[in-house]
Amino acid sequence: MTDRRKFLGLLAASPLLAGIPSIGQALAQATSLPGVDNLIARAADALDVFDLEAVARRNIPPAHWGFMATGVDGEETLKANREAYSRYQLRTRRFVDVSKMDMSVDLFGTKFRSPIFLCPLSAQRAFHPEGEIASGKAAQARGQLQVLSTVSSTSVEDVIAARGSPVWFQLYTTNNWDITVKLVKRAEAAGCPVVAVTVDLPAGRNTETVTRLARTDTRTCTSCHAAGGSSPLTRPMFAGNDITGISVSSPSLTWDFIKRLKDVTSMKVLIKGLDSGEDAALAVKNGADGVVVSNHGGRATETGRGTLESLPEVVAAVRGRIPVLVDGGVRRGTDVLKALALGATAVGIGRPYVWGLGAFGQPGVERVLDLLNNELRLAMAGVGARSLREITAASVIRKS
Ligand SMILES: Cc1cc2nc3c(=O)[nH]c(=O)nc-3n(C[C@H](O)[C@H](O)[C@H](O)COP(=O)(O)O)c2cc1C
Structure with missing residues (x-):
């Protein structure tokens, strides 16, 4: 071989x-590409996140793999996220003493080891029996931020208890204000300092890959999923609510939602899922404490730009008044550096940590964080940046 x-x-x-x-x-x-006969046997053997992807691909059943991998329609936005990173190159600087490096970032008064954070990903027990608990413990062990989905397979209270420190809460707005307020109050009572409101799925989506792969899955879904199937409304955060007529998002949402939300919570409010300068300016005007440039990992609006392409106009519109986070297509530490150079405060990963989770559970997620942090450290050394502040627009150049 x-x-x-x-x-x-x-x-x-x-x-x-x-x-x-x-x-x-x-x-x-x-x-x-590693074949099935030469997959790594331990998380520690992974040389990059793709080694973990290959193991996760073997471990995760097709329907669940499809749920993770899918984009929408022909998956142009999904591809654009990744391609955007190859349009930028690093501009090196030499003879800078990089023997001491500080990659830490302060977000709303909390210091994290590096600007890499775990995006909210729903239903993580679809990938590993320990799901969000394993991801949470890994994030805690590595000092990184974890954002927990409204439709997680483990409740916010249980994840916080297991990892022993707060997470940020991602909010699906629902189409019912009373239920939304309950979700928000519950997250706040559990200790979440920040709520990230996802706004990129106002009217559903067309996910073809998940349907195609589910058709190849020979298992019987009802042997694991209770009646109600895999509906997000069966997840723990909705327990105890009458979910008749409830949908996780609402097509009638407008900017006044942010003001209403701020009136019922003292958590910082982030808006996740915008990519235009106009919306970024409106976010500041309507009182958002931060924004996440995101297209839901290519799972929302089709034929959109890669998030790295959208980032500069959002950063320009925000003018430093609130932090701008970004996610989508980040697979390397050099990607993280490029996003920081274009003005991001922190950079989220989605699928890569689920590859680690599906491959080896908590140690797999830890390995993903170690790999990306190490790659970021090397990239910083290459551009002569000893701290995130020293990563500037001059650290990258767009390919001509
Ligand atoms: C399987 C899966 C589930 C997701 N679930 C949520 C979710 O519940 N809430 C949310 O705001 N975003 C969700 N996202 C989007 C991520 O938070 C993030 O924006 C995206 O995964 C980043 O792109 P990447 O996967 O290319 O790193 C999900 C993404 C995936 C792949």
């Missing part, structure tokens, strides 16, 4: 194939 891979690697790099890019590319891909 090793010999075959070596041979393919040599062949892919051969100048003989230089004029035939498709064959060269196909072979290069064949050599870079």
Whole structure:
């Protein structure tokens, strides 16, 4: 096997194939993707997050894998998120003493080890029996921020108790104000200092990949999912509520929601899921304490821009008045650095930590954080930045 891979690697790099890019590319891909027979056996062996993706792919059943991987329609936004990062390159600086490095970030008075945070991802027990508890303990062990979804498979109280420190709460607004207020009060009472309101799914979505992969899944869903199937309304945060007629989001939502929300909570209010300068300016005007430039990991509006492409106009509109966070397509520490250089305060990861979770549980998520933090450290050293403040627009350049 090793010999075959070596041979393919040599062949892919051969100048003989230089004029035939498709064959060269196909072979290069064949050599870079681990096959099922050479998957890593321990989280510690992962060299990048993709090693964990391969193991998670083997472990997670097709319907659940589809739920994680899916974008919407033809998945153009999903691809755009990733492609945006390859349009920027790092601009190196030399002879800077980078022997001591501080990657910490302060968000609303709490210091985190690095600007990398765990995005809210619903129903994590679909990927590993310990779900959000494992992710939470990993985030706690590594000193990173975790944002917990409204439709998590474990309640906010249980996650906070298991990890022993607060998380931020992601809010789906629902179409019922009373239930929304209950969710918000519950998160606040549990100790969440920040609520991130997701606004990018006002009217549902068309997720094709999840449906296609679910069709290939031979298991019987009802043997795990109770009656009601995998509806988000069956999750713990909705327990005890009459969910008749309830939907997790509402098509009639307008900006006054933010003011109403601020009137019922003392948590900081972030808006997650905008990508235009106009909306960023309105967010500040309507009292938001921060924004997350996000397109739900390519799972909301189709044929949108990659979030890295949207980030500069949001940063320009916000003019430093509130923090601007970003997520979508981040797979490398260099990606994190690029987002910081374009003005982000913190950078979220979604699917990569679920790959770690699905591969090895808590140690897998810890490994994802270690890998990305280490890659970020190396990238910072490369551009001569000893702290996040020293990462500036001059640290990157857009490809001509
Ligand atoms: C399986 C899955 C579930 C998600 N669930 C939620 C959610 O409950 N609430 C939310 O605001 N965003 C949710 N998101 C979006 C993430 O918070 C985040 O914006 C996105 O995953 C970042 O992109 P990335 O996966 O490319 O890193 C989900 C994303 C995935 C992949």
